[in-house]
Amino acid sequence: MPSPTQRALTAVPENFRPFLVKHRKLVKFLVVGGTCFVLTMLINFALKMTVFEAKPLVALTIATVIATGVSYVLNRQWSFRAAGKQREAVLFVVVSALAVGVNDLPLAASRYLFDLREPHVTHFTQEVADFLSGMILGTLLAMVFRYWAMNRFVFTRLSERVNTAEQGRATERV
Numbered sequence: 001m002p003s004p005t006q007r008a009l010t011a012v013p014e015n016f017r018p019f020l021v022k023h024r025k026l027v028k029f030l031v032v033g034g035t036c037f038v039l040t041m042l043i044n045f046a047l048k049m050t051v052f053e054a055k056p057l058v059a060l061t062i063a064t065v066i067a068t069g070v071s072y073v074l075n076r077q078w079s080f081r082a083a084g085k086q087r088e089a090v091l092f093v094v095v096s097a098l099a100v101g102v103n104d105l106p107l108a109a110s111r112y113l114f115d116l117r118e119p120h121v122t123h124f125t126q127e128v129a130d131f132l133s134g135m136i137l138g139t140l141l142a143m144v145f146r147y148w149a150m151n152r153f154v155f156t157r158l159s160e161r162v163n164t165a166e167q168g169r170a171t172e173r174v
Helices: 004-010 014-022 024-049 056-079 086-113 123-154 156-173
Strands: none
Touching: 004 014, 014 024, 024 056, 024 123, 056 086, 056 123, 086 123, 123 156
């Protein structure tokens, strides 16, 4: 029986399949990231519309932390599939804490450095600025940071196995 990934590949045009297979770890990371982005957005808006209406940075931080927990499980079980140890979990928490800060920086700058908040701007402008700075720019910056840091510091065992396998294939071709 084919895996869910293999079934999904059958839906992709044949000329794109080699690229997706070659970069499967990145593709899986982006799928997990997209899922967690939607989760973050939903939680963030729910918190902003209820208990943290006046504290958008707190709402975004809480939403990001919850989605980060989901991201760990999905990345650990699917994207990276590394044989992990306690050290991996600790490093994941450290990288994720730094990434939450990276994610929050554009929103903090938008709100408190550039004063894109009421009464300086309309409520609509404030919400658009919050979305663009916190959800879009912040998420993009944090995603790039997380991907680099997860490969470099957290899920290194898989990277080592992939590099060893690639070197073996290169040696066979020579």
